[in-house]
Amino acid sequence: MFSYFSRVWAARYFWVHLALADLRSRWRRSFFGVTWSIIQPLGMTVLLTLVFSKLFNTDVLTYAPYVLSGIVVWEFISANTIGGSLSFVQADAYIKQCNHPLAIYTLRTVLGSSIVLMLASVSLYLWVAIMMPQNFGWSWLATLTIFPVVALIAWPVSTLLSYISTRFRDVPHALGLVMQSLWFVSPVYFEAKMFQNGGLHALVDYNPIYHILQLFRAPLLQGEWPTLSNYAFSLGTALFFGLIAIYVGYKAERKVIFYL
């Protein structure tokens, strides 16, 4: 176990390079380049807020950052599930040539999407700082914990999905559907109180996605610290998937090359 992670560490220059190369190729030759990661969620937020605030009768000023936080985190989640499940398949040329631990290829996705998440959150911080300055306080420090926490969840989840998708190539297609339904039952764009008012407490209380989002939303939107249960649920999810991923990796890692 320990030697596995030290091999991941030994290959760090390689997977960091791959992650940065992904980002470079994503923004290559575009005029706005990196700023697209900021513009895209912002534009989406404006559109959604205009429609939803009318529909749900909510205040635009507070609802917009709610949607924005949902968009940037959801973008990260889908990059690591739908996109992450293809990590091994896309890296097949490397896997067939170099004996690197396979977990570095999902780490590449996690790192790349984490950087995008950080960039995209800049506009969220700015929006809240300007529009809701009363929320500013020490609790904002807690928002920084979202980055390591989501990475700790995304790494095992995408690794696990990669193992399954390499063997069963239908999985990435099906995942689109699964994630769509997960989005639908999670307070990503819809406010948590809408679920609670509708008697769907469980969809909020036991939903790791809600708890992850609270790491952003509690400090920025309410000026409060995230609760202990927010952290417990998020880290519990990481541990749960971590253990499964380690077990599956232990059983299947060496056989992956036959399925590429």
Place this chain on the structure above:
Amino acid sequence: MRMNKINQINVKNVNLHYAAAAYKERSLKSLMANIFSKKETNNHVADIHALKNINVQIVSGERVGLLGHNGAGKSTFLKTVAGLYPISSGELKVQGQVRSLFDLSLGFEPDATGRENILYRGLLLGLSPKFMREKIDEIVEFADLGEFIDYPIKTYSAGMQVRLAFAISTTVGGDILLLDEVIGAGDANFMAKAKVRISSLIEKAEILVLASHDFGALQSICTRGLVFHHGELLFDGEITDAIAEYKKINGLADAN
């Protein structure tokens, strides 16, 4: 340098099977095709027994050539030694840093320049950026691509890519060098340089294992030959004898 470390490859009773499930087409199209197919052999895909009870010991300083028809197990043997394939039974011990050249264009980023790609390839091989910066001038000089080294890789011809890849992989070094059919690429001028480079690598008492169909290259580079035939190791000995044996097994007329 590393006096107390003995580089060696020790292969004992090694068997390797490819998982058949991985190759079974499970699409509807192939299912229909199988129903109407008259060939019975196509309906059943068994596990492929790619290496059958292989016993080889290669020690420091040896240059080994692998011979065999297509699909005989040469590449599988190399990839097993490289640690890419899991063996089904037996014992495999490889001591020393393995460097393999299987696909030369791997790890190149088409939009980046040759110089940048030298760094990227080094990172792929698990090296640090600092180490690569020290080696970059030596690599540029050996690849000898002139001004093209600062052009994007996508403007390179196949031969130029090979030159760059070969220069990188042989400059960064390693204790065990595994080459699969890569000698043939590159023009005559570069080939001569490549051969000199390989012999100097060998002089550093490293291990070289080379799979090739080019008898000339095998004879000039290697001293020992292994002949594979349908996954079995049929011959292990002098390279000239190995080439003769290979020709005999495969029913090739001797040129003499």
